[in-house]
Amino acid sequence: xxxxxxxxxxxxxxDDLESIRAWYRDQQQVPEVGDxxxxxxxxxxxxxxxxxxxxxxxxxxxxxxLREIIFAPFRIVYRLDGNKIKIVRIWRSERLLxxxx
Numbered sequence: 001x002x003x004x005x006x007x008x009x010x011x012x013x014x015d016d017l018e019s020i021r022a023w024y025r026d027q028q029q030v031p032e033v034g035d036x037x038x039x040x041x042x043x044x045x046x047x048x049x050x051x052x053x054x055x056x057x058x059x060x061x062x063x064x065x066l067r068e069i070i071f072a073p074f075r076i077v078y079r080l081d082g083n084k085i086k087i088v089r090i091w092r093s094e095r096l097l098x099x100x101x
Contacts, residue, residue, distance in 0.1 A: 004049040009087045016090040017041065020074075037074075041090060044071045048078065048085050 017038050024034030048054065048069075055067035058077060065080040070093055077089040 003083070005052050005083050005085050007045060007049055007085045007087065010089075013087040013090055020090065041071060041074060041076060044069055044076060045078075045087055052080055052085055 020041075021031075021034040021038050024037065025031040028034075053067070055069045055076070055078065057064060058066045058068050066088075067078055067080065069076040069078075073093050075089070075091050075093045076087065077091070079086045079088055
């Protein structure tokens, strides 16, 4: 049986989760929705430990180890790095991913 992969988060991904929570709390006045969405996003991420290649290759880059899960309306972008998975960004699905220069 394949070994589970460790999952880590980039600071940008943590910031994205906090921004999602804050938007629903501050802009929409429904903090419980933000809390629920963040929990659901985390649940989607946790399954990657067992199924790391289940996400599709990010179409903007077509790089084998840069993948994403679509959890409408969000894109959970992650990088496969040996036995590790690094969550890179969690964005609204209509946004295009841009690499930092």
